[in-house]
Amino acid sequence: MKPVIREYITKEIASGRRSTPIDYDTSLLVQDILDSLSLVKLVMFLESNFSIAVRPEELVPENFSTINAICAYIMSKKGTPNTGKLS
């Protein structure tokens, strides 16, 4: 899951703006990676790739701060009792 997300973010979201690689714990909430519109684009990618539906109240910094956080959030949506953070 993590490599797929990293590839998408590196290619389609950050698109060459970053000179350093994006690691699984790199903060994504910085202007040269995510902004309001690319965040929505990322959400659409996650929804279609991992078959989840992101609810508005789940679109919060804690769930998208790093690739690790995104994965934890998706796992919580897919498996078991919802342990992803709500607002």
Added chain:
Amino acid sequence: MTAVFLLHHLLQEAAQRYPDNEAVVLGEERVTYRTLDQLSNGLANTLSDQGLQKGDRVVLYVPKSIAFFVGMYGALKSGGCYVPVNPDAPPVRCGQIVRDSRAAFLLTTSGLLENVRAEIGESDLRSVVLLDDAAHTTQPLKNGGEPILGGLSVVSFRGAPQDLTSLPNNLQAIENDTACIYYTSGSTGIPKGVMRSHRNVLASAEFSADCSDLTQSDRVACPHPLHFAASSFTIFGACMAGSTVVLFPDKIAMFPSQLAKLIESERVSVLDSVPSALILMILYGSLEARDLSHLRKVGFGGEAFPVKHLSRLMALIPNSRFLHGHASTEAGTTSVYWVKNVDPNQTSPIPIGKAPKNVEIFAVDSDGRKIEKPGEKGELYVRGPMIMQGYWGDPERTARSLVKNPLRPDLEERVVRTGDMVTLDQEGNYVYLGREDDMVKSRGNRVELGEVEATMYAHPAVKEVAVVPIPDDVIGNRIVAFVSLMDGSSVKREDLLAHCAQRLPRYMVPSSIELRDSLPKNPNGKIDKVSLIKEEVARGKGTTL
């Protein structure tokens, strides 16, 4: 009664009348009018010590912060002209603006200086002033100064005197002097600087305060980036009334539900934004869960607001008035329309309305006649104190936009020829039809397609490129580039995207790049953009979020 004829007089007045009112808030950071006045005095004294001459351009390359306000007012108080640069744009763009404006001073932070130091070597800069911690300084520290960058000095303004009694008289501007230059997209690849005098910006402030009925208890959101002229209307309008400017931290602004919460917790009473941002809040902001009873006025403009989204927003915030405004960096605010009832199924666009106080607008058809009847079409012209002084360093382009009044060619007075095509409705409201040129809006931002094309042509592997706007239900237009490469080139889409990302502000970077063996042509040999757009839309890519 003190005469207010320069922008910083607004701050000095507010500091007298409402010293303890919050001038600006950004997350946990707050600054009162009194403190902002004192800090900007310190900066003005520093700039004057560093040899600022009246009219010198002072580039402001600072993150969204209270420091930006200190920089802006400090530059103005010392007789300078401030030039804001997008702190998120690639450093090369800051360098372009520093050189184009022939700026004498650069106000920045230590972090951004690291990024930009390679770009400002060959310029007219005399010194760099660091504004780090501008808002937090309360005790005097030693002035720092060290020669770097081949003789350019870098100083901090902490410790400079916080009153203006020692500022030389000959730095005092008059209202006709240029207060600021806002750079906007340029069709040939270089951004162009719009010069606005103190009088121009004061007129915008008067409009803003009057239109929103601002009082000192108002909390006015400023969602526009601070390097956009639109933010100056909000900021100076608020200052005029002693209201608080509420900035949105970038991390929060990107999450619609967080943004909605902030609007609630900061008790924002006036919000002027662009439709794409408002739509994201409608779709993802859980507005129904928020108490937005403080919000009494929502203004929007800069791009079309699809009626289905607007009517939803009006239903979610029933206590607010809604204003559709039409404006440009060159002309200031040109027209306003208070939205009453909107039928979610209507297909007609929301009118741009009529001129506000102290502005006159008219439209002229291809025969040079003023349009008077509903349905007649023409190009919009604007006259009044808000219109720009011209484009910096570009008399040719200025002469194309600032023209003699076509209805009064006997007068020397200049009016702005906007390039906007409009018509009239039955109530005498103007209705926007479109542009005559290649400027499009994406997320409320101006994008000259030619600038994106010029940037892509700068890549050695690009043979031909056509940049086209694809209609989008949320952001107005997506920017898509079609490229054919030089023979034998193996360059990839990602490389071209990176090339753009390193040179252009992010909203101008194409949202997708399509590689083709060749691009379709018209019978006259030009690239057939219309067929490219048709193809892209047919593929189901012109779409809604």
